[in-house]
Amino acid sequence: MAKTLIKTLTADVDSELEFIDGADDVVMDNTYDVYEFHFVNIHPSDDSKKLRMIASSDGGSSYGIETTSTVFDAYHNEADDATSLDYRGGAAQSTSEIIIGGSTGYDDDQACSGVMTLYAPSSDTYVKHFTAQIHQSSGSDFANNTFAAGYINTASAVDALRFSFDVGDIDAGEIKLFGVS
Amino acid sequence: MANEVKKVNTIAIADIEAINTITDDNLQALNTLEFSGTPADAHTWIATVTSDGSDATLGFVDGTGGVVLDNTYDVYEFHFINIKPETNASILAFQVDVVDGTTYGQPITSTTFEAEHDEADSGNDLQYRSNRDQHNGTEYQQLSEYIYNGVGDESASGILTLFAPSSGTYIKHWMSVVNAYGNATTQVSYHGGYINQTSAIDRIRFAMTANDPATLQDDITSGTIKMYGLAKS
Numbered sequence: 139m140a141k142t143l144i145k146t147l148t149a150d151v152d153s154e155l156e157f158i159d160g161a162d163d164v165v166m167d168n169t170y171d172v173y174e175f176h177f178v179n180i181h182p183s184d185d186s187k188k189l190r191m192i193a194s195s196d197g198g199s200s201y202g203i204e205t206t207s208t209v210f211d212a213y214h215n216e217a218d219d220a221t222s223l224d225y226r227g228g229a230a231q232s233t234s235e236i237i238i239g240g241s242t243g244y245d246d247d248q249a250c251s252g253v254m255t256l257y258a259p260s261s262d263t264y265v266k267h268f269t270a271q272i273h274q275s276s277g278s279d280f281a282n283n284t285f286a287a288g289y290i291n292t293a294s295a296v297d298a299l300r301f302s303f304d305v306g307d308i309d310a311g312e313i314k315l316f317g318v319s
Numbered sequence: 320m321a322n323e324v325k326k327v328n329t330i331a332i333a334d335i336e337a338i339n340t341i342t343d344d345n346l347q348a349l350n351t352l353e354f355s356g357t358p359a360d361a362h363t364w365i366a367t368v369t370s371d372g373s374d375a376t377l378g379f380v381d382g383t384g385g386v387v388l389d390n391t392y393d394v395y396e397f398h399f400i401n402i403k404p405e406t407n408a409s410i411l412a413f414q415v416d417v418v419d420g421t422t423y424g425q426p427i428t429s430t431t432f433e434a435e436h437d438e439a440d441s442g443n444d445l446q447y448r449s450n451r452d453q454h455n456g457t458e459y460q461q462l463s464e465y466i467y468n469g470v471g472d473e474s475a476s477g478i479l480t481l482f483a484p485s486s487g488t489y490i491k492h493w494m495s496v497v498n499a500y501g502n503a504t505t506q507v508s509y510h511g512g513y514i515n516q517t518s519a520i521d522r523i524r525f526a527m528t529a530n531d532p533a534t535l536q537d538d539i540t541s542g543t544i545k546m547y548g549l550a551k552s
Contacts, residue, residue, distance in 0.1 A: 139362065140360040140361075140362060141360060141361040141362040141549070141550075142358045142360070143361040143549075143550045143551075146551070146552065176393075176549060178393045178394065178482055178483050179482065179483050179486065179488075179489045179492075181489075212430040212431065212432045212447060212509070212511070213430050214428065214429060214430040214449075214452045214454065214512075215428070215454065216454050216455050216515075217454065218454035221430065221447055221449050221452065222447065223432045223445075223446070223447035246488065247488060247489050247490045247517050248489070248490070249489050249490075249492070250492070251482035251483070252482075252492075252494065253480070271494060271511075273493070273494050273511040273512070273513070275428075275490055275492070275513050279428070280428075280430075281428045281429050281430045281452075281511060281512040282430065282511075283430050283494060283510070283511030283512075285509075312393065314393070314394075314549070314551075316361055316362075316549070
């Protein structure tokens with residue numbers, strides 16, 4: 139399973155970070171069947187915010203392809219008075235940003251890290267499956283392990299993805315795009 | 320990445336006018352001796368440790384035995400391949416330490432759940448495992464359910480991913496999935512957490528514990544752990 143680093147985006151108080159096929163050396167076409175987005179210490183400007191993604195099929199000119207998803211998480215706090223394994227809902231043919239992470243704290247040492255995998259975005263036959271596992275240190279000092287998955291409900295090629303928090307900016311952190319041979 | 324090519328099958332580049340009918344003009348930089356090479360694999364194998372049959376711990380320390388565990392990579396993966404314990408019903412676990420540390424007792428807050436199903440189709444479950452998590456605990460962090468050694472084919476395999484261990488700012492996120500087979504049951508464990516330490520972590524150690532993570536339990540008797548780094552650039 140060889141991986142090729144395609145592009146790294148580094149946040150610097152950005153409202154969003156986006157990968158667009160053909161722009162700034164980004165490849166998101168049929169060169170690879172599987173793409174991985176690695177999130178390294180993504181730090182929000184506001185406390186307890188959730189990482190999101192949204193897809194485009196027109197090179198980022200417009201975003202908002204109907205997406206259906208499922209999210210569950212397991213959490214546990216430093217105080218040892220709360221644990222959970224629960225379904226957290228998901229999107230139902232939503233054209234808005236899709237939640238892929240859990241509540242992320244904004245203390246200086248808090249952030250979220252994880253991986254989202256996108257399958258065959260260039261297919262002109264199938265919907266586009268994605269899976270994500272992202273770990274957050276939350277604002278209330280929880281370890282929060284979030285699992286999201288779903289499909290971008292289009293048979294057209296997806297050629298751009300945009301990441302953001304549900305409120306505020308991405309203050310810092312890196313998103314690395316890999317292609318899997 | 321560009322590779323300098325001087326000859327192809329003993330023929331100097333400057334003497335090649337066409338390859339498979341493609342002329343020099345249509346090749347990129349043939350006579351300027353430069354081709355775009357095949358991109359390097361960004362999933363880089365760093366080191367492998369294999370149990371010799373009686374290892375109380377297996378581990379990786381930056382700068383030792385070819386191990387790199389610093390800011391060379393932002394993301395590290397540890398692949399467990401058929402890890403087997405000396406004592407029946409042991410649990411694979413890990414701890415880390417800071418540079419030059421020797422105690423392997425960093426505070427970890429973690430969360431864990433598991434799903435299981437047996438060969439007889441008589442039992443299955445999905446549950447949070449409150450006895451496998453920690454709240455700023457300094458014990459070894461468990462990564463699996465019980466690994467058996469009663470028959471020859473029992474063991475556990477999986478992956479632990481560690482993010483940015485060299486950071487001097489952030490706590491260190493990690494996540495894992497490990498499947499344990501034993502007692503005719505498959506048990507897959509999903510763990511995640513953070514090492515509540517903002518100083519760089521440069522060493523990691525794996526061991527077997529009893530159900531109580533404070534009790535290290537005999538040896539790792541077989542299996543391999545492979546360490547990989549994900550390229551930063």
